Amino acid sequence: MLLALAACGDDELIPRPPPDAAVAGSDALPDLVVDPGRAAADLALQVETFAVDACELGVDDDCAGGPGARTLLRFSVQTPNLGDADLQLGSPLDNEDFVYSACHSHYHLLGYARYELVDAFDATVAAGHKQAFCLEDGVPYTDDAAATRRYSCSFQGIQRGWADVYESRLPCQFVDVTDVAPGAYTLRVTLDADGRLEELDDTNNVMELPVDLASADLTTPTEACAVTDPRATSNPTRECGWELDATWTCTPGTHVRVGCAETCDGLGACTGDPMIRACDHAEPAGCSNAAQLERFPDQDDACGSPCPRVRDVVCPPGGELDVFVAPEVLGEPFTCTVELEEL
Numbered sequence: 001m002l003l004a005l006a007a008c009g010d011d012e013l014i015p016r017p018p019p020d021a022a023v024a025g026s027d028a029l030p031d032l033v034v035d036p037g038r039a040a041a042d043l044a045l046q047v048e049t050f051a052v053d054a055c056e057l058g059v060d061d062d063c064a065g066g067p068g069a070r071t072l073l074r075f076s077v078q079t080p081n082l083g084d085a086d087l088q089l090g091s092p093l094d095n096e097d098f099v100y101s102a103c104h105s106h107y108h109l110l111g112y113a114r115y116e117l118v119d120a121f122d123a124t125v126a127a128g129h130k131q132a133f134c135l136e137d138g139v140p141y142t143d144d145a146a147a148t149r150r151y152s153c154s155f156q157g158i159q160r161g162w163a164d165v166y167e168s169r170l171p172c173q174f175v176d177v178t179d180v181a182p183g184a185y186t187l188r189v190t191l192d193a194d195g196r197l198e199e200l201d202d203t204n205n206v207m208e209l210p211v212d213l214a215s216a217d218l219t220t221p222t223e224a225c226a227v228t229d230p231r232a233t234s235n236p237t238r239e240c241g242w243e244l245d246a247t248w249t250c251t252p253g254t255h256v257r258v259g260c261a262e263t264c265d266g267l268g269a270c271t272g273d274p275m276i277r278a279c280d281h282a283e284p285a286g287c288s289n290a291a292q293l294e295r296f297p298d299q300d301d302a303c304g305s306p307c308p309r310v311r312d313v314v315c316p317p318g319g320e321l322d323v324f325v326a327p328e329v330l331g332e333p334f335t336c337t338v339e340l341e342e343l
């Protein structure tokens with residue numbers, strides 16, 4: 001497939017830095033695409049309140065429409081490099097293509113992705129913004145991906161076969177839809193809209209996803225997943241395929257922990273490979289990954305076991321905690337015997 005796409009013309013190729021060990025040949029180039037499955041699986045609406053001095057309103061990040069309560073369409077952007085060479089950018093220091101992000105506390109490549117919500121007439125209905133990225137090896141993506149990570153925020157790039165991942169929970173990883181009427185739209189993500197990165201194919205840099213802003217699926221994580229690719233769905237950020245295990249009562253303001261992990265301190269038990277998510281039962285905006293009360297790595301796997309726990313969650317004012325569970329891999333059998341403990 002990529003060989004056919006490479007027919008876009010050698011005359012468009014301009015000299016690039018010396019190839020490193022991973023480069024297959026002198027004509028080798030990276031090829032970046034947006035994973036549509038990951039964007040679809042992680043799509044959620046969330047209400048978030050911004051202070052006037054929030055980094056999201058600052059000049060560098062500038063991704064929210066204003067201070068106060070905003071309705072955000074959150075999604076993950078997973079961009080695999082499906083080409084035959086690494087995308088190698090190097091150190092962002094003293095490089096004018098990068099800017100420091102106050103929201104993310106690292107350097108971003110300017111102009112990497114553009115987010116837009118458009119209507120049936122292709123008119124932009126939500127102020128799209130250019131999202132800058134730290135590009136790094138997030139997850140191995142293709143079957144022949146190298147085993148070890150090569151690029152990070154301090155020496156940026158994406159190894160061939162690996163994907164960079166900007167998870168839906170991250171600052172600015174959204175389109176602000178506060179002023180958009182409910183209805184059907186298209187979420188469009190365009191990579192490298194200005195054509196500054198050399199790739200095998202520049203025609204596959206646009207991802208479009210239909211979005212119904214009135215759909216209850218955007219505020220509940222319990223609908224069936226429309227995509228099944230494990231690279232898109234086997235993540236705690238998944239906004240589909242969860243089930244409400246129980247609504248627990250707790251003393252408002254006290255710290256609690258929740259889990260089905262028999263390891264470490266021992267709280268509950270599990271079989272298979274479940275994940276867990278805890279939210280404020282009274283939260284009208286639902287229980288997206290970004291809205292859950294606390295986020296810890298061991299909401300998925302705790303202490304070297306596949307059983308998850310959520311540590312030190314503050315019991316919400318209403319005194320009710322919704323606990324959702326799901327298999328990490330869609331369709332896999334699991335049990336997650338949840339227990340809750342006030343600290």
Ligand SMILES: [Zn+2]
Nearest residue numbers: 101104133134
């Ligand atoms: Zn960042």
